[in-house]
Amino acid sequence: MDQPPHADTPLPQAWRYWWEDFPVGQVQEFGATQVTREAIIDFARQFDPQPFHLDDEAAKTTLFGGLCASGWHTCAMAMRMMCDEYLLQSASLGSPGLDQLRWLKPVFPGDVLRVRHTVADARVMTSKPHVGLIQSQWRVLNQKDETVLTMEGWSMFRRRSHAGAAAPTPAA
Amino acid sequence: MDQPPHADTPLPQAWRYWWEDFPVGQVQEFGATQVTREAIIDFARQFDPQPFHLDDEAAKTTLFGGLCASGWHTCAMAMRMMCDEYLLQSASLGSPGLDQLRWLKPVFPGDVLRVRHTVADARVMTSKPHVGLIQSQWRVLNQKDETVLTMEGWSMFRRRSHAGAAAPTPAA
Numbered sequence: 001m002d003q004p005p006h007a008d009t010p011l012p013q014a015w016r017y018w019w020e021d022f023p024v025g026q027v028q029e030f031g032a033t034q035v036t037r038e039a040i041i042d043f044a045r046q047f048d049p050q051p052f053h054l055d056d057e058a059a060k061t062t063l064f065g066g067l068c069a070s071g072w073h074t075c076a077m078a079m080r081m082m083c084d085e086y087l088l089q090s091a092s093l094g095s096p097g098l099d100q101l102r103w104l105k106p107v108f109p110g111d112v113l114r115v116r117h118t119v120a121d122a123r124v125m126t127s128k129p130h131v132g133l134i135q136s137q138w139r140v141l142n143q144k145d146e147t148v149l150t151m152e153g154w155s156m157f158r159r160r161s162h163a164g165a166a167a168p169t170p171a172a
Numbered sequence: 173m174d175q176p177p178h179a180d181t182p183l184p185q186a187w188r189y190w191w192e193d194f195p196v197g198q199v200q201e202f203g204a205t206q207v208t209r210e211a212i213i214d215f216a217r218q219f220d221p222q223p224f225h226l227d228d229e230a231a232k233t234t235l236f237g238g239l240c241a242s243g244w245h246t247c248a249m250a251m252r253m254m255c256d257e258y259l260l261q262s263a264s265l266g267s268p269g270l271d272q273l274r275w276l277k278p279v280f281p282g283d284v285l286r287v288r289h290t291v292a293d294a295r296v297m298t299s300k301p302h303v304g305l306i307q308s309q310w311r312v313l314n315q316k317d318e319t320v321l322t323m324e325g326w327s328m329f330r331r332r333s334h335a336g337a338a339a340p341t342p343a344a
Contacts, residue, residue, distance in 0.1 A: 046252070047248035047252045048248070048251050048252065049255055050259065050260065070251070072247055072251050076215075076218070076220070076248070077219070079220050079242070079244050080218070080219045080220065083220060083221055083222065092222075095243075095275070096274060096275065097272070097273045097275055098273045099271055099272060101270045101273060101325075102268060102269035103268065103269055
């Protein structure tokens with residue numbers, strides 16, 4: 001596309017997903033991120049150099065039983081799957097934050113992660129009627145169908161029905 | 173040190189900080205992470221390739237006004253500052269998760285980030301008396317003393333007074 005999807009000038013033709021495309025109760029499952037030892041170590045070296053994220057031998061002596069990914073790495077991998085599945089094609093205006101982020105199981109090299117996204121609630125922003133909010137629940141599962149991470153939060157999307165209206169600031 | 177600090181065999185001599193070293197009300201401020209354009213783009217390419225995290229020109233047309241870091245990148249940079257300040261030297265047993273993660277301001281290239289850690293509450297784990305819990309509030313500030321991120325959560329640490337006891341599984 002010629003202009004970024006988050007330009008102030010609305011470009012309805014560039015977006016596939018608007019607020020209306022996330023009805024309450026919708027469940028999407030997507031992604032197949034193969035977690036490699038190299039990726040775990042690379043992330044840990046930069047951001048979370050605790051021994052069980054860096055070194056096989058060190059990790060073996062912990063009750064994890066083996067090298068596992070930083071919890072923040074799991075969040076980042078989930079974000080990438082969300083981007084690829086819908087965010088990059090959506091009239092997204094970002095999110096003010098998240099709640100109830102839970103790291104439930106370690107993520108090991110060789111795991112294959114996917115995301116299950118459930119729309120728990122949705123409403124129009126009273127002060128900005130061209131913006132809709134959705135409340136999402138995200139669940140990251142591995143190839144054994146074990147839940148490794150859950151989190152929830154509100155996100156803002158432009159409404160298709162108000163496609164010509166001014167755009168508010170997207171959040172980081 | 174010869175063995176990792178998270179080995180099942182307690183190595184009290186390897187740890188500087190135990191649960192007792194995080195009394196309620198303690199406030200620590202630490203870190204000086206210089207955020208570079210290259211680091212923002214490198215993280216975004218891997219994990220959050222939304223246009224305003226990747227491209228100066230695309231970002232200028234958003235209300236951010238310029239290229240800014242992924243919110244997950246800010247979390248990861250905060251984690252690194254926590255590791256360097258206390259986690260790598262602590263009898264940490266990890267964290268089950270976080271709450272009230274809020275991205276309050278964009279983080280731009282050239283920003284210098286630091287963390288303010290406040291111990292909001294502390295208690296001993298009833299089922300595992302050799303483990304203490306602390307409730308932390310983290311605030312990430314930039315060089316203008318603006319808060320860019322807040323989050324809170326419980327973390328587990330071994331108690332110095334029970335240094336010989338068995339170690340539970342650390343969380344990811």
